[in-house]
Amino acid sequence: MMNKTGVPLLFEISTPGRRGYRLPDLDVPEVPLEELLPAEYLRQQEPELPEVSEIEVVRHFTQLSRLNHGVDVDFYPLGSCTMKYNPRVNEDVAALPGFAAIHPYQPEETVQGALELMYNLSQYLAELSGLHSATLQPAAGAHGELTGLWIMKAFHEANGEGHRNEIIVPDSAHGTNPASAMMANYKVVEVPSDGRGGVDVEALRKLVGPNTAGLMLTNPNTLGLFDENICTIAELVHAAGGLLYYDGANANALMGIVKPGDTGFDIVHYNLHKTFSTPHGGGGPGAGPIVVSEKLAPFLPGPIVVKQGDRYVLKQPEKSIGRVKGFYGNFSVLVKAYAYIRSHGAEGLRQVSETAVVNANYLMHHLKDLYDLPYNRHCKHEFVLSGRRQKEQYGVRTLDIAKRLLDYGVHAPTVYFPLNVEEAIMIEPTETETKETLDRFIAAMRQIAEEAETDPESLRSAPHYTPVGRLDEARAARQPILRWRKA
Amino acid sequence: MSEKRLLFTKDHEWVLVEGNIARVGITDYAQNELGDVVFVDLPAEGDTVEEGEGFAVVESVKAVSDVYSPVSGTVVKVNEELESSPELINESPLDKGWIAEIEIAEGTQLDDLMNAEEYQAFIKEA
Numbered sequence: 001m002m003n004k005t006g007v008p009l010l011f012e013i014s015t016p017g018r019r020g021y022r023l024p025d026l027d028v029p030e031v032p033l034e035e036l037l038p039a040e041y042l043r044q045q046e047p048e049l050p051e052v053s054e055i056e057v058v059r060h061f062t063q064l065s066r067l068n069h070g071v072d073v074d075f076y077p078l079g080s081c082t083m084k085y086n087p088r089v090n091e092d093v094a095a096l097p098g099f100a101a102i103h104p105y106q107p108e109e110t111v112q113g114a115l116e117l118m119y120n121l122s123q124y125l126a127e128l129s130g131l132h133s134a135t136l137q138p139a140a141g142a143h144g145e146l147t148g149l150w151i152m153k154a155f156h157e158a159n160g161e162g163h164r165n166e167i168i169v170p171d172s173a174h175g176t177n178p179a180s181a182m183m184a185n186y187k188v189v190e191v192p193s194d195g196r197g198g199v200d201v202e203a204l205r206k207l208v209g210p211n212t213a214g215l216m217l218t219n220p221n222t223l224g225l226f227d228e229n230i231c232t233i234a235e236l237v238h239a240a241g242g243l244l245y246y247d248g249a250n251a252n253a254l255m256g257i258v259k260p261g262d263t264g265f266d267i268v269h270y271n272l273h274k275t276f277s278t279p280h281g282g283g284g285p286g287a288g289p290i291v292v293s294e295k296l297a298p299f300l301p302g303p304i305v306v307k308q309g310d311r312y313v314l315k316q317p318e319k320s321i322g323r324v325k326g327f328y329g330n331f332s333v334l335v336k337a338y339a340y341i342r343s344h345g346a347e348g349l350r351q352v353s354e355t356a357v358v359n360a361n362y363l364m365h366h367l368k369d370l371y372d373l374p375y376n377r378h379c380k381h382e383f384v385l386s387g388r389r390q391k392e393q394y395g396v397r398t399l400d401i402a403k404r405l406l407d408y409g410v411h412a413p414t415v416y417f418p419l420n421v422e423e424a425i426m427i428e429p430t431e432t433e434t435k436e437t438l439d440r441f442i443a444a445m446r447q448i449a450e451e452a453e454t455d456p457e458s459l460r461s462a463p464h465y466t467p468v469g470r471l472d473e474a475r476a477a478r479q480p481i482l483r484w485r486k487a
Numbered sequence: 488m489s490e491k492r493l494l495f496t497k498d499h500e501w502v503l504v505e506g507n508i509a510r511v512g513i514t515d516y517a518q519n520e521l522g523d524v525v526f527v528d529l530p531a532e533g534d535t536v537e538e539g540e541g542f543a544v545v546e547s548v549k550a551v552s553d554v555y556s557p558v559s560g561t562v563v564k565v566n567e568e569l570e571s572s573p574e575l576i577n578e579s580p581l582d583k584g585w586i587a588e589i590e591i592a593e594g595t596q597l598d599d600l601m602n603a604e605e606y607q608a609f610i611k612e613a
Contacts, residue, residue, distance in 0.1 A: 399522075416549045473548040474523030478573065 079426025130261025144269030144288030234264025256350030
């Protein structure tokens with residue numbers, strides 16, 4: 001079975017007897033495996049592995065890598081994912097032996113540098129969020145959400161208010177918010193958006209009450225819009241006895257400009273892999289530290305790093321909800337995020353957010369006449385277009401527009417999300433793109449808008465110039481072939 | 488299946504009432520918006536369902552959506568063909584793509600449901 005890309009599988013180029021390496025002759029006495037392992041753990045047949053030379057393996061994977069699209073190849077405006085460039089200096093720092101070659105079971109005295117880094121990173125995140133203390137354990141944003149909700153629950157229970165069982169989530173939220181709330185055994189209550197794309201405050205007023213445990217909000221939200229009523233929203237939730245959780249997915253818009261804690265949030269997570277430039281999207285892993293207010297600090301997962309004199313020690317917070325991950329989180333991701341923060345400095349981080357916002361507004365301004373813009377106001381780091389005009393007038397769907405973009409050498413934006421925009425196209429350029437790249441993207445989107453009018457069929461059958469054409473996604477999901485089998 | 492005999496919800500389910508049995512599915516508009524359906528999570532026979540609460544899940548290449556029950560009652564039959572052929576929801580949403588039959592609990596009102604004409608007007612507005 002030759003796949004359509006023209007790159008044969010390793011099994012297909014396998015030649016009996018070919019080897020990529022030769023082991024030296026045995027220079028110790030041979031021990032039969034049967035003496036070392038119980039019979040049931042010994043395989044009866046030789047494993048069928050591909051037999052290939054080293055250069056065949058190198059060429060195979062190099063060829064496959066050239067079929068891929070990543071931020072190191074070209075523009076990647078995947079809304080809500082913050083596919084910014086990942087500076088190479090982060091990798092250099094993470095590869096230092098003092099970080100890369102330590103073991104989590106080493107005594108604290110021998111890893112003071114690593115602990116200092118974790119302590120400082122927690123402090124920086126606390127400063128950026130306007131809150132008190134952090135845990136670096138959660139492995140990604142959704143893990144941070146779940147951890148935050150468990151802290152919320154522990155806090156309410158400690159106050160004798162364990163009956164609070166409702167989490168309020170806007171209709172524009174990331175799917176992870178209601179999913180995390182369900183995982184934490186809460187009931188999800190949806191609050192609609194108002195005409196300007198923010199939380200409908202009047203609707204919220206009717207939803208908060210004695211059962212409200214908290215509200216989860218992304219600000220700017222998934223429309224890329226800053227919720228102007230955030231202080232009123234916080235007052236309403238707090239007055240009802242609930243807490244506010246900040247989903248930091250869109251924090252790239254606000255660094256050094258707005259501290260979520262100042263606007264009333266009690267718990268914040270940051271996606272280090274988005275905002276702080278560590279590789280993600282297949283290249284992870286991620287990290288989703290959370291920062292909490294002073295009254296919630298005793299409930300944080302432990303251990304956390306605290307400073308005693310000039311020493312750093314690991315300590316369990318007083319009423320800790322326990323561990324949420326093995327050891328100390330994805331440590332090398334923490335190192336890369338730390339390197340990013342230190343190489344930018346406070347002023348640099350503010351510039352990151354300002355440029356991200358300018359880039360998004362530049363694109364929005366040039367695209368809003370070509371496609372519908374349901375919420376026509378200044379955006380933050382991303383914005384959402386609608387392909388409904390193209391769908392109604394020419395029978396071209398957002399999916400077709402996204403597929404056609406691949407022919408122009410850019411990754412498609414996020415599509416069909418958020419759910420409250422019909423035929424949504426969600427575009428996040430990030431701050432790391434040049435004006436020339438943004439202009440090239442605008443030109444491609446203009447060309448595609450024209451093609452929708454003059455040659456809609458070419459969009460419906462796109463992409464035409466990629467290694468593989470339009471895939472049958474439905475069949476792939478209904479009858480997945482998950483591994484190669486010998487014919 | 489004549490649309491005229493069906494009632495509709497604002498969440499884009501249809502319901503066909505015969506005696507005390509309500510057959511439920513999703514509308515043509517809903518399947519068109521969802522795109523190719525790849526999996527249907529069916530309720531079990533004997534499950535009790537509440538009006539307005541999710542009782543089945545439809546997963547498409549685009550999204551995962553709850554199907555809300557238009558009535559309260561007990562599931563008496565499910566369309567097992569959807570397990571192997573979820574595409575029936577796209578191909579025949581009002582007929583072969585039905586999802587479940589629910590024995591309607593006593594005292595259930597159907598007043599909030601729309602007729603075909605009202606539903607068509609509703610989706611034009613949306």
